[in-house]
Amino acid sequence: MEEFDYEKLGLLCGLEIHQQLDSKTKLFCRCPNKLQGTREPDFTLKRFMRPVLGEMGTYDEAMLTEYEKEMTIVYEGYNDVICTYELDETPPFECNDEARKIAIEIALLLNSNIIEEMHVCRKNYLDGSVPCGFQRTMILAKDGYLELENGKKIGIDILCLEEDAARKIITKEKTNFFRLDRLGIPLIEITTKPDINDPMECRECAERLGLLLWSTKVKKVLGSIRQDVNVSIKAGTRIEIKGVQKLDWIPILINHEVSRQLNLVEIKEELQKRNLKDGDLPKKPIDLSKVMAKTKCGFIAKGIKSKKKLYGINFTGFNGLLGKKLMEDYRFGTEIASKVKSISGLKGLIHSDEDLKKYKFSDVDIKTLKDNLKTKQGDCFVLVLGNKKEVDKAFNIIINRVKYAFKGVPPETRRALENGNTEFLRELHGGARLYPDTDSQAIINNNEEIKVIKVDLPEYPWDVIKNYSKNFKIEERFIKDLIFTGNLTIFNDLIEIYPDNPTLIITTLLETSTALRRDGKDIENITETDYKDIFTLLKKKEIGKEAIEEMMSLKADSPELSIEQIKEKLKIESISVEELKKVINEIVKNNLELIKEKDMRAMGPLMGEVMEKVRGKIDGAIVSKELKNALQTKLKELK
């Protein structure tokens, strides 16, 4: 990663966090708040998007961009868990009280002011993920803050209670498939103020928000929390990065975005230096299909033969700019190509800052291209292959994007990629996306209700982490993991039953379960009651801790069995210390030669032999202690 002086660059970041709430039913209908997984849908419904004129008599830019993609949308639903509301056939039912109260609790934890009279608004959704074209959302609280470890307060701008959109299953042949089970699940949206000035600070803020949410009644499964990061620098523009899946991505994404913005600003300055004007840009591409029909570049020759068009355009004075690196493995040319790909579906473009030989163009080909496009030293040309309509659309995008290079960084929503880069997702939505929902009445959050919730607020998770770490002598990161795996409640239950060994409980909940999952075991079959039963047996010394993994494994395979049945099936009987001593004495007697030869170093091999006989029946630590005693006694005798 390149090092930047973020303070000097005036870095401002903000976070937008979406988290599903764990209420029984959806926000505006009484369908269950539950995803149906891989279950086959019962019905499908096909819709097409088309733009409508706004109140001001103009089309929304973002809406037109979506329309240009010419996508068909198919909604997939289930007869038993989807009602007419999700299909936009009936108006909303009353707002879900349970979800609203969870949201109030979160707002209070974030020191926000709760809005007394909430108004439901509509937020346009243009990608088809909401059948009615808008999401219902309401501002529940405003002007709060979250405190970081060093005491810095990050402002919370607004907190909204809203509906989740439908779940995208796949895109196939210009059709997007959405599953309706996720549509309408209550969601909390938290937007921070742009108070974050450093990539690591942004990571900490996101982590704290996540910890805080997961200490309330939210869905604690992978993918239930979604993070977006806004990034801007003084010389650049505010960019929204969507779909940040891991906390560790955040610092890298910000670093790369800063690099991209800085380099786009450099391109703008270079254009000024070269005395180029956006008004001088070419307006239309040139058809090269005829003159390039015999090209040595295989895929272009083949394309032209099958009636595709090869168009080119010359950008005067642009030499080197499309080849300029913006982030790792990403040049200005990549940026233009990825936008073309996203909107027109065309795979890519060729530009003359690239090594043209890699496309197998001959010298004659290159001369023909330059002659026809009137490309001179210091220029750069761009080629696109496709059918006429696609190519026209592509050049429209290319010319507009190159034109923006004169202004700097275009405001965009970008998608986070695993390598820390981002790609164009859509134009940044205009500010006026919210408008009142005429189907809904105002919803009241009354003071009495808020007071009751306030009394029962959970402790801040970072305080919980500190206290637990101190009380149970466990590293803080393990407590954090307990929260982020949704295991803190069960830890609390188990520590009551078995206070002897907190580390064993942590290992069981975090490591053993992860190892079993990796082995393909369905550990969702192990319930909280099962864990409690296992640790009760352990407390009563009816099993040794070595038996835990085997029991969990069998329970995962046979969920119908109780822990008591599993214990019987595995023939786990505990033995007393007295019985253990007998086993040990027997083994010591049979190994006198080994003990004479190795002295206390006989401990290792003998331990193995004893454990083979008593594994799972008594705690290994007791075995080790007793064996050591027995060995020491025997060695004294022998001397």
Ligand SMILES: [Zn+2]
């Ligand atoms: Zn419904």
